[in-house]
Amino acid sequence: MASIYAIKSKNGITKYYGDITYNGNRYRKCLATNKKSALLELNKFEHEIFTSLLSEPSTPKIEVNKAYWDFLRNLELSGVKDIKIGVLPRLKRFYEYLINIRIIYLEDITPIHIQTFLNKRRKTRVMQGTRIISTSSVNREIQVIKRFLSYCVSMQMIDRNPALAIQYFKKDNATQRFYFSDEHTRAILENAEEFRDFLYFLLHTGLRPTDTFTLKPKHISNSYLKLQMNKTGDYLNIPLSESIMGIIRPRLVNEFIFPEIDTSWNKKQCLKNVRKNFEPDFVRKNNINLHTFRHTYAHNMLNKGVPKEVLQTLLGHRSIKTTEIYANWVRKEELERWVT
Numbered sequence: 001m002a003s004i005y006a007i008k009s010k011n012g013i014t015k016y017y018g019d020i021t022y023n024g025n026r027y028r029k030c031l032a033t034n035k036k037s038a039l040l041e042l043n044k045f046e047h048e049i050f051t052s053l054l055s056e057p058s059t060p061k062i063e064v065n066k067a068y069w070d071f072l073r074n075l076e077l078s079g080v081k082d083i084k085i086g087v088l089p090r091l092k093r094f095y096e097y098l099i100n101i102r103i104i105y106l107e108d109i110t111p112i113h114i115q116t117f118l119n120k121r122r123k124t125r126v127m128q129g130t131r132i133i134s135t136s137s138v139n140r141e142i143q144v145i146k147r148f149l150s151y152c153v154s155m156q157m158i159d160r161n162p163a164l165a166i167q168y169f170k171k172d173n174a175t176q177r178f179y180f181s182d183e184h185t186r187a188i189l190e191n192a193e194e195f196r197d198f199l200y201f202l203l204h205t206g207l208r209p210t211d212t213f214t215l216k217p218k219h220i221s222n223s224y225l226k227l228q229m230n231k232t233g234d235y236l237n238i239p240l241s242e243s244i245m246g247i248i249r250p251r252l253v254n255e256f257i258f259p260e261i262d263t264s265w266n267k268k269q270c271l272k273n274v275r276k277n278f279e280p281d282f283v284r285k286n287n288i289n290l291h292t293f294r295h296t297y298a299h300n301m302l303n304k305g306v307p308k309e310v311l312q313t314l315l316g317h318r319s320i321k322t323t324e325i326y327a328n329w330v331r332k333e334e335l336e337r338w339v340t
Contacts, residue, residue, distance in 0.1 A: 202294070
C-alpha cells in the first residue's frame with residue numbers, strides 16, 4: 001500500500017514523502033517539495049521497490065556441503081539400516097569431486113559437471129588395477145546422484161535437477177553375466193557356516209542382497225514375501241517355497257530375519273566366506289559378489305522352463321527388457337524342448 005505525507009522543516013519548507021508497506025516491510029523516501037510532483041515520483045518509487053523485490057532470489061543459496069549431510073541424515077531417519085551399502089561411497093565420490101573443482105553451491109552444479117565426473121569414473125581401474133570399472137557400477141552412481149539431487153529439489157534447496165539430463169550408459173548385453181554352477185553352490189553352502197541360511201535364501205528367491213539385509217518379519221505374510229524394494233521403490237509380492245519358509249519361521253521372533261548380517265563387518269565376512277571357495281584370479285575375473293546369487297537364481301529358473309514374464313515378476317523387474325538380458329542363459333536342452 002502506497003501513500004504520501006508531508007513534513008514541514010524548521011525553515012518552513014514542506015517536503016512530501018512516499019510511504020510503501022509490502023509484506024510487513026516499510027519503505028520511505030523523500031519525493032518532492034510539491035504534491036503534484038510527489039504523486040508522479042510515487043509511481044516511480046513503487047516501481048523501484050517492486051522491481052528490486054522481484055529481482056531477489058526466491059530461495060537462498062544452499063551449499064553442497066549442507067545438502068550432502070542433510071541427505072545422509074534423511075537416509076538414517078528413513079530407516080535405512082546401513083547407508084554405507086551402495087549410497088554413501090558413491091555419493092561421497094561425487095561430493096569430493098564437486099569440492100575439488102570448487103563448486104560451493106547446489107545451484108552451480110550443471111549437467112556438464114556431472115557428465116565430466118562420470119566420464120572420469122568410466123576410466124577408473126578397480127581390483128588392484130586389473131580391470132576398468134563396469135558399466136553397471138557407473139550406472140548405479142548415476143542413480144545415486146539423481147536420487148541426491150531429486151531430494152534437494154523436493155526440499156526446495158534448488159528448483160531443478162541437473163542430473164535429469166544425464167543418460168545411462170548402454171551395457172553390452174552380449175556378455176553373459178557369471179552365475180554359480182551346481183558344483184559351486186554345493187561348495188559355497190557346505191562352507192557357509194553361520195551364513196548358510198542367508199545364502200540359501202538368496203539362491204532360492206533371487207532377492208537382491210540389499211533388500212535381504214533389512215528383511216523383517218512384517219515382510220512375510222502367509223508364505224508370501226511382501227516388501228518395497230530399495231532400488232526401484234516398487235512393491236514385490238511373491239510366494240515362497242516351503243523350504244524357504246522352513247528357514248524363515250524360526251527367525252520370525254527376531255527384529256531382522258537375518259541378524260547375522262546386520263553390520264558392515266558381518267556383510268564383509270559373508271562375502272569373504274563366499275569368495276574363499278574360488279581362486280582370487282577367478283573372483284576378480286568374474287566379479288563374484290552377493291548379487292551373483294540373483295544371477296544364478298535367474299539362470300536356474302529359466303532352465304526350469306519358467307516363462308520370462310513370470311521371471312520378471314519374481315525378480316521384480318520393471319521392464320521385461322531387463323529380464324530378457326538373461327534369455328541367452330537357457331541351456332540348449334530346454335530350448336530344444338520347445339521346438340517341434
